[in-house]
Amino acid sequence: MSLAPRVVLVHRTTEYEELVARHGTHGQAAFFLSSRGRDIEEVAERSRRTRRALSDIASAVPLTWRQARVERGDLDRFLFAPEDVVVVVGQDGLVANVAKYLAGQPVVGIDTDPGRNPGVLVRHRAGDAGALIASAVARGGQADELTMVEAVADDTQRLLALNEIYLGAAGHQTARYRLGLDDDRGVVEPQASSGVLVGTGTGASGWLRSVWQERGGPFPLPGPTEDRLLWFVREAWPSPATGTSLVGGGLTRTGHLRLTVESDRLIAFGDGMEKDAVELVWGQTVRVGVAEVRLRLVG
Incomplete structure (x- = not known):
């Protein structure tokens, strides 16, 4: 009996999460940014968009499939399986970061911040994830074979x-x-x-x-x-x-x-x-x- 496909969501810690981790609380991070003429709300909103995208994509995965998540910093310790569909949620560079650990598994790039990313590798929106995941495992599904x-x-x-x-x-x-x-x-x-x-x-x-x-x-x-x-x-x-x-x-x-x-x-x-x-x-x-x-x- 073959294993059901597994969707692996690849993401990275957001700027907001890094700021809060460094300064201890939201308030202290907000004070730090305000002292330099920056508003934390812009950074926090980008983080919320990323979290919403991760939640929406996870909800779009078929119920009979397996799921896993891996943060960018843990990629070198994560074992990708042949049956995985890899969904990269974030920037174009994150697709490049994960590529070296793969061996032909299909990759879907999801742009969580349109307008800030060129969208060369993260070409899609979170709402398209369900159809793209299905296409990734369908016979004859379309994919670009990028040279490495x-x-x-x-x-x-x-x-x-x-x-x-x-x-x-x-x-x-x-x-x-x-x-x-x-x-x-x-x-x-x-x-x-x-x-x-x-x-x-x-x-x-x-x-x-x-x-x-x-x-x-x-x-x-x-x-x-x-x-x-x-x-x-x-x-x-x-x-x-x-x-x-x-x-x-x-x-x-x-x-x-x-x-x-x-x-x-x-x-x-x-x-x-x-x-x-x-x-x-x-x-x-x-x-x-x-x-x-x-x-x-x-x-």
Whole structure:
């Protein structure tokens, strides 16, 4: 007998809840904000909208299905199951935060604050949740297969990201490494820089786009479902021992960027989750490319 599907509601602590936790009470939080010319009611109302959305979505789940909730800070300790339907309630970035922990489960993005979020990944409203959840498990249901980026170290550590992966020093200080491409040229260059950014078409609406706009160049931004990545070296430093000839390019599904560490410690993290980073030590090599797994975004 197969298990009934499970809806997993993913959310994050609201700004209001963080303020009350920090200051102890609503009144003290209100005083703190008023002393800085802010009204707590605006923050509290956004929190109420999020709570109402979570309640409405939970009510829309079929009675025979199972439910679970997980807060953003607990994602690395939560076990997603193959039969899960993941409903992300909040900002676009929260979809990216959860993507690395999934293996093909359908994702529904619910925007609780229309007008404040771009709505690239949280495309729907809470009132649509029931129909979207049903569509997620229906045969032939529509979903976009969004390309992800993957970094694999030579000690089998693996990192997935929906927007981008950053490789460099903690604190974004100078990183030293050898950089090359898995291609026929076989060029490998020692570099000192602020790190390397490798991003997807989904990430082309964020950090990757800002670097791309600054650099220009012949590389068009990829689309979210396109099997293509862009990579850029940030602030490469020329010296007698380090070069700047490999500072940007594209990767297809068969191509990889190869980085060998020449610092005491470098890190790799995805989608801004620096606390969940892969640590790399002197001499280790990491390869970055298009991931086999994709994010299935419903609707």
